[in-house]
Amino acid sequence: MAFPGDEDCLFLNVAAPAGATKLPVVVWIHGGGYGFGDGAQDLTELINDNGKRFIGVAMNYRLGAFGFLASQEVKNSGVVNAGILDQALAIAWVKSFICQFGGDPSKVTIAGQSAGGGSVMYHDIAVNGGLGSLLFEKSIAQSPYLPYQPNFNAALPTSRYYAFSAAAGCPSSGSVLSCLRGKSSADLQAASFAVTLSGVYGTWGFFPVTDGVYIKNLPSQQLTAKNVNGKKLLVGFNANEGPLFVPGNITTQADLLVWLAQQFPNLTPTQLNLVLAANPNSALTNPAAPMFETNGLNTGGFNAVNTGPTANGQQQRGNNIYAEAVFACPAYWLAEAYSGSSTKSSYLYQFSVPVAMHGADIEATFGPDVGRLPGDFTTAWRKAWGNFIVSGNPSITNVEANGAGSAAPTAPHPLSAWPTFDANNAKLANFNTTGVPAVGVTVGNAITVANANSWEAYRGDRCYFYRNLGPAIPA
Known part of the structure; x- marks a missing residue:
């Protein structure tokens, strides 16, 4: 072979x-x-x-x-x-x-x-x-x-x-x-x-x-x-990091616990139950129920713990546990490590263009374009990366952030002064678009700044929880 x-x-x-x-x-x-x-x-x-x-x-x-x-x-x-x-x-x-x-x-x-x-x-x-x-x-x-x-x-x-x-x-x-x-x-x-x-x-x-x-x-x-x-850090993750790494046969909480025990074999039954408590979701996985990207703001009670573009119920619960413990929370911890200092600074982001699974941001960073991302979005993303590489600050112009093709390209935008991460006032830049390109559909930038701690029904609290589990995982 x-x-x-x-x-x-x-x-x-x-x-x-x-x-x-x-x-x-x-x-x-x-x-x-x-x-x-x-x-x-x-x-x-x-x-x-x-x-x-x-x-x-x-x-x-x-x-x-x-x-x-x-x-x-x-x-x-x-x-x-x-x-x-x-x-x-x-x-x-x-x-x-x-x-x-x-x-x-x-x-x-x-x-x-x-x-x-x-x-x-x-x-x-x-x-x-x-x-x-x-x-x-x-x-x-x-x-x-x-x-x-x-x-x-x-x-x-x-x-x-x-x-x-x-x-x-x-x-x-x-x-x-x-x-x-x-x-x-x-x-x-x-x-x-x-x-x-x-x-x-x-x-x-x-x-x-x-x-x-x-x-x-x-x-x-x-x-x-x-x-x-x-001295400086730019760090982030995709909205749906977990599905590629979690077996797709989790229907009940019992199924979920079996997988969790395999994935985190050093955790005790009590600790595994604490993981479940930190990710509350009692719904069974239902292939006929809605599956969609959440907006991070817990609108209507929908968040990454219970709903995703590829799963719901216990499957999505497992997807999100893996996504946060292995990818998103290490990004939070890194951002915090470079914060609160006169000599260091950090910037945190989430890539959310559907379907934002693991690796989705590589196309935006390097190409080639496969028709999933509008040009204005790619420009904003790459200019942020380039500005950070050159100056240590990923802030982009209002026109780049809004999109040259938007209705008000010069309107003030928060990423023209991308806020540094601070644990007491944690900010996250959410990179998204107004839709997914399709025939006859015009898609533009939807780039916002949000509270990183309350994002996705208080992801910041769950990251604090996983950090305390770190010696037991170990991670």
Whole structure:
């Protein structure tokens, strides 16, 4: 069986405008659950639509067992979190050599989506936040993915280490590293994939661990202490992150509890019931009942806990639990970690253009256009990203925010002065459109600023709840 990808992967792709001189730089870290993907993302549309004001770099890094195999034996003989260290080396290379391509090494922004966004989070907290701006000045985390993060020698990574060894044809206990080093790359790729297939639905087999050197703490704890690197952060998520990762057969609360126990095996029955209490919804899943995007404001009692574009009832309850615990709440925690300081600041957003499932914002950021997003919306989104990369402030003009084709393009708009995130007055920019493009339908921007804490029936409270569960998850 052939597996996608190539382990000869430690390359960078640089996209630099002609004649570039001391331009800011964005370094892109791809997603894929730490087990899939590559650095082939084309950054030119984002660069060109921002007047060629910055340089783009896209990296590769080791994935699956090659990048994230962990155990005491691995640590004794080398390093764990090799994939994260690959990224750090790539960023350091950019700092050292991007001047050869017309880049300014003092103006580096790291950016990523999903596992790439999670990787950004790990670099934000690297070395207990003691790196400052050594590697980068700013960061962008799109849907920062936060799976379990056990210690490198804990039971879970150790059991997967031995499962990987057995799948590769080596012993399932004791010292196995020398045997593994004698196997071919193809054999090891197959073994890595086998471990993933044996895991919980929607997850990959290998992921970052607490290594005590680069990643010293759980993000939920360190972000609370606000020990972070860099100075400025743009972070957000999609409105419906969960459906791709939650099995679609949840009808009753009993079904939901079975899945929750698999997804969060370290939680006690009491803690699982607290998760349910934090997400109140007694309705059964009903395929004949309405399914639609909520507006975030709990209008008519509809919110992400009980209603979504692909599910309702207990299925949607599970979808939202996963979405918040793994993607949305880490974004909230990151935003808060960069708030309340004279030297740091952050900006929080939600991408809501239907159907805003995981990865939906990638098209808006990089293209290509598949007819789902109006041009005015893409302009607003990309200009916000570009402005942040260049200046550290994603604010856009009234015309860009309203849309050049709107009835009042120059009317005052709150994103002309995008509010920084503050825990006591938390603001969220909601990026949406007035509809979905169709034949004969004119669609425009519907970009607003809302209270992040009360959003979707008090998501802020649920994120506080999940943060307190962090040591038990662990996350």
